[in-house]
Amino acid sequence: MAALATRAQPLFDPAAWDFVAGGSGDERTLAANRTAFEAIRLRPRMLRGIAAADPAVLVFGRRWSAPVGVAPMAYHGLAHPGGESATVAGAGAAGLPVIAAMLSGHPLEELAAAALSPLWLQLYPLRDRSVTADLLARAETAGVEAIVLTVDAPRLGDRRRDRRSGFRLPPGLAPANLAPYPVTADPSDPAAHTAAAFEPAIGPEYVAWLVSRTRLPVVVKGVLRGDDATLAVESGAAGVLVSNHGGRQLDGAIAAVDAVADVAAAVDVPVFVDGGVRGGADVLAALARGATATFVGRPVLHALAVGGASEVQQALAGLTQEYADALLLAGCRNSDDVDQSLLADGSGHAAAGRAVTEGRLAGHRSGPGDLDAGLLHGSVTDPLLDTMTFLNEVTERFPDAVSFAPGRPYDAEFSLDDVLADVRAYVDHRAAGDDPGAAERSLLQYGPTSGLVGDLIARLLASSEDVHVPPESIVVSVGAQEALLLALRTLFASRDDVLVVPGSCYVGVSGAARLLDLTVRPVRETADGIDLGELDRVVHAERAAGRRVRACYVVPDAANPSGATLSRADRVALLSAARRHDFLILEDSPYRVFTGPDPMPSLKSLDTGRRVVQIGSFAKTAYPGLRVGYLVADQTVRRPDGRRTMLAAEIAKVRSMVTCNAPGLAQAALGGFLLRHDFRLDKATATAAAHYRQTLDEVLRTLDECFPAGERERLGVGWNVPDGGFFLRLRVPFRADEAALRRSATEYGVIWTPMAFFALDGGGRDEIRLSCSALDPARARDGIQRLARMIRDQHQS
DSSP, rough: OHHHHHHHHGGGGGHHHHHHHSSSSOOOHHHHHHHHHOOOOOOOOOOOOOOOOOOEEETTTTEEESSSOOOOOOOOOOTTTTTTHHHHHHHHHHTOEEOOOTTTTSHHHHHHHOSSEEEEEEEOOSSHHHHHHHHHHHHHHHOOOOEEEOOOOOSOOOOOOHHHHHHOOOOOOOOGGGGOOOSSSSSSSSSHHHHHOOOSSSHHHHHHHHHHHHHSSSEEEEEEEEEHHHHHHHTSSSSSEOGGGGTTTTTTTTHHHHHHHHHHHSSOEEEEESSSSSSHHHHHHHHTTSSSSEOOOHHHEEEEEHHHHHHHHHHHHHHHHHHHHHHTTTOOOOOOGGGGGBBBBBOOOOOOGOOOOOOOOOSSSOSSTTOOGGGGGGGGOGGGGHHHHHHHHHHHHHHSSEOOOOOOGGGGGGHHHHHHHHHHHHHHHHHHHHHHHHHHHHSSSSSOOSSSOOHHHHHHOOOOOOOOOOOGEEEEHHHHHHHHHHHHHHHSTTEEEEEOOOOOOOOOHHHHHHHHOOOOEEEEEEETEOOHHHHHHHHHHHHHOOOOOEEEOOOSOOTTTTTTHHHHHHHHHHHHHHHHHEEEEEEOOTTGGGGGGOOOOOHHHSSSSSEEEEEEEETTOOOOOOOEEEEEOEEEEEEEOOOEHHHHHOOOOHHTTHHHHHSSSHHHHHHHHHHHHTTOHHHHHHHHHHHHHHHHHHHHHHHHSSSSSHHHHHOEEEOOOSSSSSEEEEEEESOOOHHHHHHIIIIOOOEEEEEEGTBBOOOOOEEEEEETTTTHHHHHHHHHHHHHHHHHHHHHH
């Protein structure tokens, strides 16, 4: 970022440059902000088995691409004609928040309307509290998400550069947020204006008053001491921003990053810091000291001057990538792994103020009802669990965009009348020869833990998949996700048990593993699925480290997210590896029925050694809203007393402590559905399968039209051709991250999923997942054409 400053300086008016770059007094504190970071030495961790790091965090319930935001700075119009609007656009494209200054050249309503990421509003204490109250109301109406109260400027510091230059705001640049209110002094003279408008005597009472006037969280900015932070929090502050005002107030004050540990140890709220942050290692160091997140100031103005919004986006995206690299090199999976043990000088404290995620930010104010998420399970603070929430927010925010994001069935395939008829058909089936009332009552009471329809699912498996298992080997679950969670909880006894997954993996399994604190190892993939040679190497490496691979999770047919299908030879080889290395295979294959008239045999149907635990779902083949899935676990378990049981029975015990049983009415609807279709999924899904194939073919045809074979290499574009199913992966000539996704939704009206969201091995950075299932062919064609325009524009830029 130093290079940006060099490029930016000639683009500023000299007096404006001094206003932006200068500090107070002899500028000792200004220099100290950088010197302090340069003095921090880190002790990275090794041998942690981490292939990729996730820089994203949750702050006040909102996902940031990294623990980095744009600090409040007045008058961005000094750097670029686009001013704060360009800054907000650039930061939004990078997925990072902005604190808009009260003294902005653009009104907060305009900035909020343009914001694609969280927007906070910074306020100075004003003598006229009615103006502040009105600003608060405007902020809430506009959608601002937090208020930042600056308390370190009862008057401006000794800005000697400004006095020497006689700095005044140029014509046309004024504090737009204050335009509706009476002018107390000439706004073009910052020193005179602030002296007239600002309240010089600021105490805890002012913080309490401000908190009482808004439902938004209030963050107090300008604190450098733990006792002052305590005063702020006791007055109702929801967070503290450690800051020395960029070295522009008291010269000789401590560097901001050097104050973080004291503040973080004193309070139980998020602690932020600004001042001197210039690289990813600085962000890592600040978090190790105890910060929740950091804010960057002057480098954003430098980028704005050099290239407007696009340069701001590039600078912030670069900082995000530097932080991700720093995490990985320090041996941290995510920000929650960062703590004071990384500091070589021990200059940090383990503090609840290090909170970076939703749980640790529970509530806007600290009080008797607040919970410290540091006492909750670590999974609630893992950004992995927020992935689907982020995608839903993007989709809902752009309802007119063509969305290739949701991997759900096509809505037109479902009928409530069919569901009700299926329930009745199941009751009639059970009541044949019995008391009809008893059959109905069985649906309305608690049912058996393993489920009511295991016998019908067993008939389905025999008819549709040539899988012959006894009904008692089947546990009916609340969706496939519960089946997966139950299987993992039952099978994994210690952290030395390892779960192997494909490098690009369905988030449901990686999320479940995180909930259960399982050790997960990703395995590289080929175009056809998991790389079996690499799987062998991973098994041997884990054994050498004193661990054992307990199970391997695969989606062998039209996999989510890649669309890849494992060949028959690789299926046989995977079963052989399971026998050779003594692990189980968790087969999750909801898309097999949509891969054509002659789908590959399931792993379970080829399983002669009972190495496969099969997980199934009827969300894609019957009704998603029923939330009915199942697992087949016909393995024998030897108990300590010599008795033998079936693995399904052991899983059912775990289930009895989770959801007790699957809903009877939902199972009845499924049972009637199976009866109606003679236990043939190919018959039941013929219409849906034809639709999915037609839409997938239209997507592939449109890709071919938009990117002829001769152009693909030049443009850096490529895609796989799945056997069927819902998904394919597309290689693009840009970094496919959240910033690109927002740009795609905003400028081109098309939404997709970054493959990096699924990549546990650090891959997928230039790939996207396209889900075709929820669209009709015409809508899908339109979406691919929009995406093609974006790809070509990105390549040209």
